[in-house]
Amino acid sequence: MSQPSVxxxxxxxxxxxxxxxxxxxxxxxxxxxxxTSTYAQDGVGGLRGGYEYSRTGNPTRTxxxxxxxxxxxxxxxxxxxxxxxxxxxxxxxxxxxxxxxIIPDDAYGGTFRLIDKVFSKWGITHTPVAxxxxxxxxxxxxxxxxxxxxETPTNPLLNIADIAGLAQLAREHGTRFVVDNTFxxxxxxxxxxxxxxxxxxxxxxxxxxxxxxIGGAVVTSDEELDAEFGFLQNGAGAVPGPFDAWxxxxxxxxxxxxxxxHCDNAERIVSLLLxxxxxxxxxxxxxxxxxxxxxxxxxxxxxxxxxxFRLAGGVEAALAVCSKTRLFTLAESLGGVESLxxxxxxxxxxxTAGSQLEVPADLVRLSVGIEDADDLxxxxxxxxx
Numbered sequence: 001m002s003q004p005s006v007x008x009x010x011x012x013x014x015x016x017x018x019x020x021x022x023x024x025x026x027x028x029x030x031x032x033x034x035x036t037s038t039y040a041q042d043g044v045g046g047l048r049g050g051y052e053y054s055r056t057g058n059p060t061r062t063x064x065x066x067x068x069x070x071x072x073x074x075x076x077x078x079x080x081x082x083x084x085x086x087x088x089x090x091x092x093x094x095x096x097x098x099x100x101x102i103i104p105d106d107a108y109g110g111t112f113r114l115i116d117k118v119f120s121k122w123g124i125t126h127t128p129v130a131x132x133x134x135x136x137x138x139x140x141x142x143x144x145x146x147x148x149x150x151e152t153p154t155n156p157l158l159n160i161a162d163i164a165g166l167a168q169l170a171r172e173h174g175t176r177f178v179v180d181n182t183f184x185x186x187x188x189x190x191x192x193x194x195x196x197x198x199x200x201x202x203x204x205x206x207x208x209x210x211x212x213x214i215g216g217a218v219v220t221s222d223e224e225l226d227a228e229f230g231f232l233q234n235g236a237g238a239v240p241g242p243f244d245a246w247x248x249x250x251x252x253x254x255x256x257x258x259x260x261x262h263c264d265n266a267e268r269i270v271s272l273l274l275x276x277x278x279x280x281x282x283x284x285x286x287x288x289x290x291x292x293x294x295x296x297x298x299x300x301x302x303x304x305x306x307x308x309f310r311l312a313g314g315v316e317a318a319l320a321v322c323s324k325t326r327l328f329t330l331a332e333s334l335g336g337v338e339s340l341x342x343x344x345x346x347x348x349x350x351x352t353a354g355s356q357l358e359v360p361a362d363l364v365r366l367s368v369g370i371e372d373a374d375d376l377x378x379x380x381x382x383x384x385x
Contacts, residue, residue, distance in 0.1 A: 011071065012159055016258060019063040054242070055237050061079050076220055076229075078217065078229045079245060089238070103150075109352050146268050148176070152179065153303075155348075167196055168195065184300060192219065208335075208336075268364075279309050279310070307368060308361050318363065319382060321383045329341070332348050334367035341367075344363055
């Protein structure tokens with residue numbers, strides 16, 4: 001897609017206006033849901049507005065893509081039917097049989113499953129590395145390494161990668177650098193500004209923000225890469241429908257205000273966990289003792305709404321806490337307005353069992369919502385006993 005039509009204003013302004021001019025026919029201030037599969041042509045090849053078939057392009061999806069590009073500070077964005085579809089598209093574009101990837105040693109379970117169980121069958125190898133260890137990253141690069149893929153903060157241990165440092169490392173070795181920005185969102189972190197080549201999102205999470213839509217996105221400023229992403233987006237067809245695009249666009253309008261509330265509440269929850277005798281470890285980049293805190297302060301506006309912690313009672317205690325909360329709903333996913341709790345080892349990261357990426361059995365992950373903080377604290381306090 002083309003460069004966003006709205007100049008790079010402030011974040012909240014772009015979230016509301018980028019790609020979202022009032023409808024020229026009706027004056028509607030909200031982008032319409034263009035629920036159509038095909039478009040009338042003015043003669044063979046005479047396309048109105050460039051649209052011919054909704055797998056290839058849809059005006060509602062175009063509006064979403066322009067907004068996503070503006071928020072990430074990129075020139076191009078592509079919307080997908082899920083975060084995994086976006087991930088798959090990037091990996092298929094960058095890699096061929098015999099190539100090598102570097103991934104986080106605590107990557108999201110779905111990303112690891114795709115790489116380990118699907119791409120490995122194509123002869124694509126991978127090396128898990130701690131995202132915070134630049135020396136280990138450097139040592140893992142091979143002549144056939146085509147991409148360094150990181151999450152920051154990571155899922156679920158909330159480790160921090162030095163985006164600018166890794167971007168420089170990737171440039172030195174002629175490999176692509178991809179950042180999964182799902183946890184931070186473009187409101188808290190701008191990977192392209194720090195040197196990343198590609199940003200990936202599960203827009204299902206904070207971008208949509210209401211747990212009512214599945215989606216993904218890829219953003220870049222590289223025109224050739226975008227053309228390849230667009231080819232696969234159309235050729236493989238993992239595109240969002242117009243209603244999904246509209247729901248995601250609606251969610252983006254309030255992303256800035258929601259993220260500030262998520263962060264406010266997460267900081268209150270972290271204070272509770274740090275003082276609780278049942279808790280042995282708290283993972284949160286906002287803590288001064290977090291090993292990635294200094295880097296997080298440099299590259300993030302705020303530490304985010306995700307919190308992980310470990311319990312003295314082991315896996316039984318972790319499962320018990322997950323079963324006892326009432327406002328923290330036991331469910332997978334994250335980033336919605338409601339608070340969620342999960343046991344990564346048996347839920348989102350079950351696919352990593354027995355691998356180098358296996359998560360601690362006593363780990364609990366929280367997606368802290370935007371409810372009243374006092375109510376969330378009371379709920380978690382009761383569950384912890």
